[in-house]
Amino acid sequence: VSLELDHIAWLRATRTSTGEVRVGVGDDAAVVDTPGSAIVVTTDLVCDGVHFCLETTTPERVGRKALAVNLSDVAAMAARPVAAFVSLLLPQSSPASLARDVTRGMRALAAQFQVPIAGGDTNTWPGKLVINVAVVGAPDDQGPLLRSGARPGDVLLVTGQLGGSLLGHHLDFTPRVHEALTLHSRYRLHAGLDLSDGLALDLRRLVQESGCGAEVFAASVPIAAAAHRLEDDRSALQHALGDGEDFELLLAVAPDVADLIVGDQPLPVPVTAVGRCVAGSDVWLVMPDGSRKPLPELGFQHQ
Numbered sequence: 001v002s003l004e005l006d007h008i009a010w011l012r013a014t015r016t017s018t019g020e021v022r023v024g025v026g027d028d029a030a031v032v033d034t035p036g037s038a039i040v041v042t043t044d045l046v047c048d049g050v051h052f053c054l055e056t057t058t059p060e061r062v063g064r065k066a067l068a069v070n071l072s073d074v075a076a077m078a079a080r081p082v083a084a085f086v087s088l089l090l091p092q093s094s095p096a097s098l099a100r101d102v103t104r105g106m107r108a109l110a111a112q113f114q115v116p117i118a119g120g121d122t123n124t125w126p127g128k129l130v131i132n133v134a135v136v137g138a139p140d141d142q143g144p145l146l147r148s149g150a151r152p153g154d155v156l157l158v159t160g161q162l163g164g165s166l167l168g169h170h171l172d173f174t175p176r177v178h179e180a181l182t183l184h185s186r187y188r189l190h191a192g193l194d195l196s197d198g199l200a201l202d203l204r205r206l207v208q209e210s211g212c213g214a215e216v217f218a219a220s221v222p223i224a225a226a227a228h229r230l231e232d233d234r235s236a237l238q239h240a241l242g243d244g245e246d247f248e249l250l251l252a253v254a255p256d257v258a259d260l261i262v263g264d265q266p267l268p269v270p271v272t273a274v275g276r277c278v279a280g281s282d283v284w285l286v287m288p289d290g291s292r293k294p295l296p297e298l299g300f301q302h303q
């Protein structure tokens with residue numbers, strides 16, 4: 001178990017009264033009840049040398065991504081991002097241009113999604129660049145979309161295509177904010193999350209929170225062209241199941257709703273049925289010949 005997952009488990013096991021925090025640690029974002037409405041809050045921290053490499057990418061792209069991953073988590077709650085807060089921990093030796101370039105990259109995406117950067121903090125230290133972004137979001141009238149609402153019989157849908165994000169998508173992806181809001185306003189969604197650590201791992205998280213199992217149909221998984229271009233010992237399907245940072249949406253909906261969405265194709269990106277929720281707690285991969293085997297625990301585990 002990674003340090004991060006171990007700490008999340010400890011936080012959940014030892015937390016005390018949640019008061020106005022309707023959903024705390026364990027979903028894509030927290031849900032906090034305020035008088036008259038609820039807000040969602042998410043935060044993410046990325047470090048040079050771990051989540052990105054300033055030697056091989058630009059500060060603008062890094063800044064863009066730091067905001068984009070947070071917008072993706074707000075999208076996963078089917079909420080509209082309202083404001084972003086950005087804290088930078090700059091290497092002591094860095095030029096003044098570094099913070100500005102990071103911010104430029106962030107602002108371009110913030111403008112695209114009309115999310116003001118409303119505050120934050122800036123410090124220096126003897127290490128590498130660290131960026132923390134927090135985003136506050138407003139759920140729509142149906143309330144936030146949680147991980148915990150899936151039930152046996154639900155169909156699993158994904159947006160876009162999966163795998164091979166390492167070849168560039170992980171930096172340049174578009175957070176599925178508009179897609180999530182469109183689907184949530186038009187169709188009844190039971191559960192959802194954003195695919196940050198790979199379908200195999202994130203699906204496990206969704207069904208764990210929902211108290212069910214799942215089947216993924218190997219022949220139905222939409223595989224990105226980049227997953228075919230990666231030449232290593234993994235198949236394109238394995239990349240699509242296991243690669244992290246797709247930042248697509250995984251949704252659970254009733255079968256009749258799935259038929260509607262797949263038929264309507266209401267988004268600029270395809271929506272594909274990739275499996276279904278089943279009773280129990282196991283997660284299966286169903287092969288084209290109908291046989292099934294446990295879905296391998298592929299996936300990007302954070303250190």
Ligand SMILES: [Mg+2]
Nearest residue numbers: 028073194196
């Ligand atoms: Mg997430």
